[in-house]
């Protein structure tokens with residue numbers, strides 16, 4: 001008898017311990033280890049899910065952005081209030097939302113709309129319910145795909161043609177790569193600037209000089225490693241638009257071009273004017289885009305380029 005009673009006792013204790021464990025376990029927020037990626041202008045969901053599939057009413061949820069010196073109370077949900085959310089920080093005004101019908105299932109995730117660069121950071125989801133409290137940290141990473149890149153011709157630089165590639169609205173700073181017809185990285189010296197605008201996005205300007213005799217197919221590729229996307233602008237410059245293939249050729253052409261005007265005239269000065277005018281004319285022609293055989297601009301997922 002005693003032994004049977006002991007068995008029953010032990011069984012009850014085990015059951016009791018399991019129930020206690022269950023209650024404690026039920027009210028735990030599932031931690032999220034991976035950062036969440038938000039795309040500028042789009043919406044993102046910051047996950048905060050309780051292990052329990054059903055919770056009683058009256059839950060209080062607070063989302064806070066961890067700052068360097070002080071934290072920002074982003075938004076609050078209070079189960080006692082019909083309003084959703086009850087309080088929003090002004091930098092997040094009209095941009096946060098709790099999934100009302102999901103709350104009683106323990107889904108306290110935050111929907112953040114129209115993501116901006118300054119949203120990037122670590123957020124705390126803190127939850128209190130009756131006598132219970134827990135919090136998790138969710139890391140939000142932000143990225144933006146710039147608009148279509150385009151290669152422009154700046155005009156002549158010595159014997160070559162100056163090319164500039166531009167694109168707006170990237171985050172984080174993208175990588176600019178200039179390629180030849182075979183898709184190999186070009187050997188020319190490249191100068192790239194990333195200018196951060198007030199919205200935190202980067203405008204990219206990259207320049208190089210195309211020398212006569214080099215590969216005339218030029219491609220400027222701007223890569224965002226976070227989104228794994230790229231924009232590419234490809235042009236083919238015709239040989240005939242180079243000032244000349246050698247300095248001697250230039251001199252010869254300029255002289256022949258100018259001879260008629262110079263014959264009975266003042267000599268050197270006129271010759272210089274003449275040279276300059278010829279170059280300007282050609283530069284205008286360059287700027288009108290007559291030098292392209294083809295020009296392709298596109299933005300794509302990197303795998304497809």
Ligand SMILES: *[C@@H]1O[C@H](CO)[C@@H](O)[C@H](O)[C@H]1NC(C)=O
Nearest residue numbers: 045047048049099102107109
């Ligand atoms: C919570 O609900 C939203 C909306 O239905 C959903 O997108 C999200 O995946 C759900 N769960 C979590 C853990 O965020």
Ligand SMILES: *[C@@H]1O[C@H](CO)[C@@H](O)[C@H](O)[C@H]1NC(C)=O
Nearest residue numbers: 146147148149150167168169
């Ligand atoms: C990219 O955006 C900038 C600034 O909004 C604009 O000036 C430019 O024309 C755009 N370029 C293209 C190719 O859409």
